[in-house]
Amino acid sequence: MLTRAILLVIGPGFLIAGCWFLTVGRSSKNVQAAPTSTSAPREFDVQELHAGVEAGLVPVDSAATAVDRRSLTVACDEQARQIGEQLDERDRIIVRPPFVIGGDLSEAELDRYYVQTILPTKRALELAYFDRAPDMPLTLLLYSNERAYRDAAWKLDRRNTTNYYGYYVRSEKRIVVNIGTGEGTLAHELTHALGHFDFPNMPEWFDEGLASLYEEADFSEDGLRLNGLSNWRLNHLLSAMQKRRLGTLESLISAREIREEKQAVEYAHARYFCLYLQERGLLPFFYRKFRDRATTDPSGLRTLCEILGEENLDPVDRNFRQWVIALYEQVRSK
Ligand SMILES: [Zn+2]
Structure with a gap:
């Protein structure tokens, strides 16, 4: 423990010294330009620094925020x-x-x-x-x-x-x-x-996909992240796939709103597509890009193709359906 603490304290000093030697060794012309930050720190009052820790933790509330x-x-x-x-x-x-x-x-x-x-x-x-x-x-x-x-x-x-x-x-x-x-x-x-x-203009496919993703979810250990899990909606999705009645991802995303007579399947479709993006670590990233460009790409279709590196969603659709089947096999074997 003591060794580790010492290394942490003196380590950066060695690193800086190492850089310095490298610079000097490679080109003597750079010697004059060597950073002054390698010199020892000025004198600070450690007691004052400690006293400032608690004070620094008090949020600085701007007048406007306090009024809001x-x-x-x-x-x-x-x-x-x-x-x-x-x-x-x-x-x-x-x-x-x-x-x-x-x-x-x-x-x-x-x-x-x-x-x-x-x-x-x-x-x-x-x-x-x-x-x-x-x-x-x-x-x-x-x-x-x-x-x-x-x-x-x-x-x-x-x-x-x-x-x-x-x-x-x-x-x-x-x-x-x-x-x-x-x-x-x-x-x-x-x-x-x-x-x-x-995101006031969030289109319905994403609004319902994201909301239904979190109806079955758990928190990460630190409580800061929510992870959507598979749930009962998988049956609606598989049933439509088996009957070959599942529309394309592109038609789901391009539609202005979810059709009432197809609600169960389309909610499941949107939810599982959000889960698919979550599993690939893309969901928050897609959301922010999508929201910020919603005036020029209101359905999110172009943004999605762009972040997935595809011209259109056909290959993604195929991959998504295969992922759903694999997920089903995984859930079934539990
Ligand atoms: Zn809803």
Whole structure:
């Protein structure tokens, strides 16, 4: 340990000295131009440096950021008051800007979802994709069972929710989920909600592909990355492949929106294509390039061809389908 510490301390000195000798050895003309940084450091007060460590860790909040944060908190408090008037009397609400979190759970349970699911998911998604954080309140309503969820969805949005466990109302910036079915739906809807702040014109194929990727995912050990995993949607994809009814990747990506009658297959198609990009380490990279060029390439097709180094998506499509079959064989053998 001691040897290692010493090496770390004196190592760079040797390196600099080594460079110096190389420079001198190769060309004596360069001697005059040798960097002055090789000289010993000036005298510093180590005690002062230590004292500065803690001070340096206090965030320097610019006046503008502080005002933004305060006004977001005020907006969240106001949103909590408004939504409170529409909810059941037994429902609870907590404010964790930019989130207003409510539902038929206790405040402690709502806070547990905030700390264990909502906040880490937001952090991981922002690290990988989103550069623009929400500047308006996002309301998340969590219900413990089918009945409470169904009643709330009907009361708030006149929605009949028999076919799904959660939804996001973009105009209201509000998510409603049946959390009793697990946290996958919450992660799905949260990805939509946060994504729309960062990439408002995200086309539907990618919006649904990315959101459904995270409905089944785990965190890396340091908690900073989310990795999408295979899930039940694989059956829809394989079934369409077996019946030879799966459209091309190009038709999925070029379509303006996902067709309602093909929703199950197209969600699965988009999700697994996102998983395929994730496995190749390209997903965050593609997202940022795609978002930044969306005015000239709104579907992302050209950006995709470019980063994959292909003229068109045909070879990628073939490779993708083979990857899906291999994935199926891998999942089946587990
Ligand atoms: Zn969705």
